[in-house]
Amino acid sequence: VTHIADFFGTSKQRLLPAGQTLFNEGDSADGCMYVLLEGSVALLRQGRLLERVDREGVVFGELALIDSLPRSATAQAEEDSRVAVIGRERFRELTLRNPSFALEMMALLARRLRASQPA
Amino acid sequence: VTHIADFFGTSKQRLLPAGQTLFNEGDSADGCMYVLLEGSVALLRQGRLLERVDREGVVFGELALIDSLPRSATAQAEEDSRVAVIGRERFRELTLRNPSFALEMMALLARRLRASQPA
Numbered sequence: 032v033t034h035i036a037d038f039f040g041t042s043k044q045r046l047l048p049a050g051q052t053l054f055n056e057g058d059s060a061d062g063c064m065y066v067l068l069e070g071s072v073a074l075l076r077q078g079r080l081l082e083r084v085d086r087e088g089v090v091f092g093e094l095a096l097i098d099s100l101p102r103s104a105t106a107q108a109e110e111d112s113r114v115a116v117i118g119r120e121r122f123r124e125l126t127l128r129n130p131s132f133a134l135e136m137m138a139l140l141a142r143r144l145r146a147s148q149p150a
Numbered sequence: 151v152t153h154i155a156d157f158f159g160t161s162k163q164r165l166l167p168a169g170q171t172l173f174n175e176g177d178s179a180d181g182c183m184y185v186l187l188e189g190s191v192a193l194l195r196q197g198r199l200l201e202r203v204d205r206e207g208v209v210f211g212e213l214a215l216i217d218s219l220p221r222s223a224t225a226q227a228e229e230d231s232r233v234a235v236i237g238r239e240r241f242r243e244l245t246l247r248n249p250s251f252a253l254e255m256m257a258l259l260a261r262r263l264r265a266s267q268p269a
Contacts, residue, residue, distance in 0.1 A: 076267070097260040103267060126249050126256075133245055133252035140259035141216040147266040148195070148222060 042115040044068065047108035053092070058102040060095035062119040067091070070112025075105045082146070083109070090139055096122055161234040163187065166227035172211070177221040179214035181238040186210070189231025194224045201265070202228070209258055215241055 045065075047053060053065065056076060065072075071085040081104055084091050095102050096119060117125075125132045164184075166172060172184065175195060184191075190204040200223055203210050214221050215238060236244075244251045 094260050094263060097256050098264070100264065103264065123249075123253075126252055130242075130246040130249075130252065133249065133256070134242075137216050137245075137252070137255055137259060140256060140263060141213050144213060144259060144263045144266060145217070145219065145222065147263060 042066070042117055042121065045114050045116055047072070047112040047114065049108055049110045049112075051108045053106040053108070053114070054095075054102045056102055056105045060099045060101060062096060062099075064093040064096040064117045064122065065091055065106070066115040066117065068113045068115055071109040072112055072114070073107050073109050075107065076103070082143075085109075090136070093136065093139065161185070161236055161240065164233050164235050166191070166231040166233065168227055168229045168231075170227050172225040172227070172233070173214075173221045175221055175224045179218045179220060181215060181218075183212040183215040183236045183241065184210055184225070185234040185236065187232045187234055190228040191231055191233070192226050192228050194226065195222065201262075204228075209255070212255065212258065 045053075047070065053072065054061070067084050067087060067089050069087065071083060072091065073080055074082045074084065074091060082091075084106075092102070092106060094100070096117070126136075164172075166189065172191065173180070186203050186206060186208050188206065190202060191210065192199055193201045193203065193210060201210075203225075211221075211225060213219070215236070245255070
């Protein structure tokens with residue numbers, strides 16, 4: 032979903048030095064999701080690697096933004112990284128203005144759901 | 151997500167006698183999702199109950215519509231049931247016209263994703 036990055040050109044950015052944790056499994060929702068702009072971020076659950084986010088434009092941390100429940104995984108930079116920060120208001124605005132953004136988000140959730148299911 | 155049913159008033163409907171299978175795990179995607187209007191439908195993977203859909207307005211079968219991959223579960227009526235059938239075109243139309251529909255769909259996918267994750 033590299034092209035999803037097109038929606039995030041003007042967003043707030045955050046720099047993550049290698050090793051830094053962006054959020055921890057169990058943290059209460061902070062109303063943000065993230066888009067990788069540069070680098071590599073590991074998503075971990077109970078220390079186990081769920082997914083390595085290392086392509087520009089990949090969204091992560093969207094679950095807690097959507098349902099406001101605690102973080103289901105830990106996100107930790109594997110190298111110096113840069114992410115766009117998308118807050119709840121910006122997310123709603125993107126959904127309202129760009130149906131293709133909504134369809135991309137659904138496709139992303141569907142992919143994660145398939146990946147979470149044992150074969 | 152009972153209120154999601156408001157979007158489906160004029161959709162095509164299908165009657166499912168008790169015991170009838172709507173789709174089978176592994177079936178190629180037929181471009182449809184379903185909304186329960188009446189009755190009870192079991193979602194099964196490899197014979198194991200994943201979810202019982204027994205509240206009016208609950209959407210199921212959305213994954214194969216979104217990503218066009220084979221059915222990830224079997225849907226079988228547990229009693230005489232009635233469902234609304236939502237094809238791909240109608241789904242796109244609903245997403246384009248109703249941002250709140252898109253947000254509901256994301257919330258549904260997020261809930262299923264949470265439920266699929268071991269605690």
